[in-house]
Amino acid sequence: MWDFTKWSSGEVALAKHILSDPEDEISNTTLLKWAGYYRLSTESAKSLCQQLSLAPITNGWNARKKNGTVLQVIKKYSPRFAILNGREDVAHTHLRLMQEAPKYDIPLDIFNLHDFTVRNDHLEGPVSLQDLWRYRAIFVSAPEPLASDAAPVDRFIYKIWELVETAGSPVIPSRQADWIARDKMEGTAYLWKSRIPSPLTLTTTSIAHALDFVHECRQRGRSVVLKPLGKGGGWGVTRIPIDWSDNQILDLLGKYKWWYGAGLLYMQEFVPNIGHDKRVLILGDITLGVEDRLAGTEGESWVYNISKGGKGLAGEITPEEHTLARHAAEACNQFFVGVDLLPGADHQSYVLEVNSNPGFSGFEQYVGVNVAASLLRYVALFGAPRGTMKCNMNE
Known part of the structure; x- marks a missing residue:
């Protein structure tokens, strides 16, 4: 039906992206954004559309014939x-x-x-x-x-x-992908082993070592963020003010260790940033899109999770950021994943974490991508890897 052997890896990725997308029309703006993900020229993207039976229309492409073919293949x-x-x-x-x-x-x-x-x-x-x-x-x-x-x-x-x-x-x-992403300590280790820029992190049961880490970060003018090791959605995330006394910090660490950490402290250096993070949604070898996430009007002004009142916008991404997100997904053995990038004030982007079971209600609402249909179509047409890799979970 579709001969991928004659195309480059970038062309194959764009072809899969087009075939997975359920919309009956694709605007030129959207097509060029997708082509940018895979480092393809405008002419290459247009040629690929024609080979996939898309018809040119004013300011875009009619995809009804392509979608009809996809439906026939899936039903077959x-x-x-x-x-x-x-x-x-x-x-x-x-x-x-x-x-x-x-x-x-x-x-x-x-x-x-x-x-x-x-x-x-x-x-x-x-x-x-x-x-x-x-x-x-x-x-x-x-x-x-x-x-x-x-x-x-x-x-x-x-x-x-x-x-x-x-x-x-x-x-x-x-199982391995979930374990790496769900356990923040493990996910951080995979990122650092792959030399992917990520905030400096300390995991400890020692309040004394935790206080030393706060002092270490302060010497660089940075504050510290506390996070529960295995919780997501911004739950329990707390920032230690940079002007607090040691007594105030020790009081917070002692309470946080047991109230949120189940006896453990997971701490990250706070990265000064431009006021939002980016959720890059990746599915196999395609990138579904980018959501800029801003803090909500209530709560912490530096917590960008949609589940914590954050607001989303359709986002853009540089080629370097896209490469960084894909490297993070590969390093952590992810297939369908949300990679959270933080553009730092130092012009360096950092990977905050990867999410192996990413929620996408905000993504569908703000970015306008039908993620559920794309996920079903992609896996129905092209399959998914089998989770056969072994991981050490104290077994």
């Missing part, structure tokens, strides 16, 4: 998907997948992670391990990590995840 191969939900509610991501799947006649089976058990060395539950292989992909939504005294539950969840992966179907995110 009848891919099945599954959701393995470990939350008490249903994540917005999975609600959107449930809304989009019927448009392509894609069966989407939903299982509760807590309906599975482990008997000896095998999985028991509402679907057999032998039947899991039939799915084109299995989307997993795990609960937030629990307190330290509930760590056995976390290990149980990851064991189920591991056994599901042995069935052979791609699991999104893979």
Whole structure:
């Protein structure tokens, strides 16, 4: 149907991007933005559109014929998907997948992670391990990590995840990808090992060492941010004012260690920045777009999470920032990922973290990309990697 062998890697990525996009019209502005992600010229992008059966129109391209072909291909191969939900509610991501799947006649089976058990060395539950292989992909939504005294539950969840992966179907995110991204300490280590610019970080149980780190950062004129190790969405993030006394800092560290850190302190140097961060949404070898995130009118003026009242805007990204985001995704073994970049006041961009199960309600609202449809179409057409890599989680 589409002969990717005759195209460069950049052309293949743009072709996959175009085929994954569900819109019936693509503006020239959008096409040129996509071409920029993959370092392609305007002429190369236009030639690719014609080869994919897009028709030129005023200020853009008509994609209806292309979308009709995509629908035929998906229906021909009848891919099945599954959701393995470990939350008490249903994540917005999975609600959107449930809304989009019927448009392509894609069966989407939903299982509760807590309906599975482990008997000896095998999985028991509402679907057999032998039947899991039939799915084109299995989307997993795990609960937030629990307190330290509930760590056995976390290990149980990851064991189920591991056994599901042995069935052979791609699991999104893979167990390893989730573990790297969910554990901020581990994600930071992967970034630093790959020499990806990231804020200076300290993880410790020692309040004395934590205070030394605050002093170290202050010598460079920087304040310090405290974060819960395994929580997302900006929850519990606290900044230590640069003018606080040691007594004030020690009081905060002692309380934070147990109220938010479950006995652990995860600390990062605060990077002076230009007033917003960037969420780069990556799917396999394509980049779905960029969202600039600004702090909300209430709460901390330096916390940009949409879930904490932040505001989003369709964003732009430099070629260097795009390369940085993709390197971060690859370094942390991610497939569908939100990479958070912070443009520093020193003109250097830093990777704050990667998100293996990125929420995209704000992204769809502010950037205008149908992420759910793009995710389904991409995986239905081009597949996803299998999470076969082993990771050391104290096993």
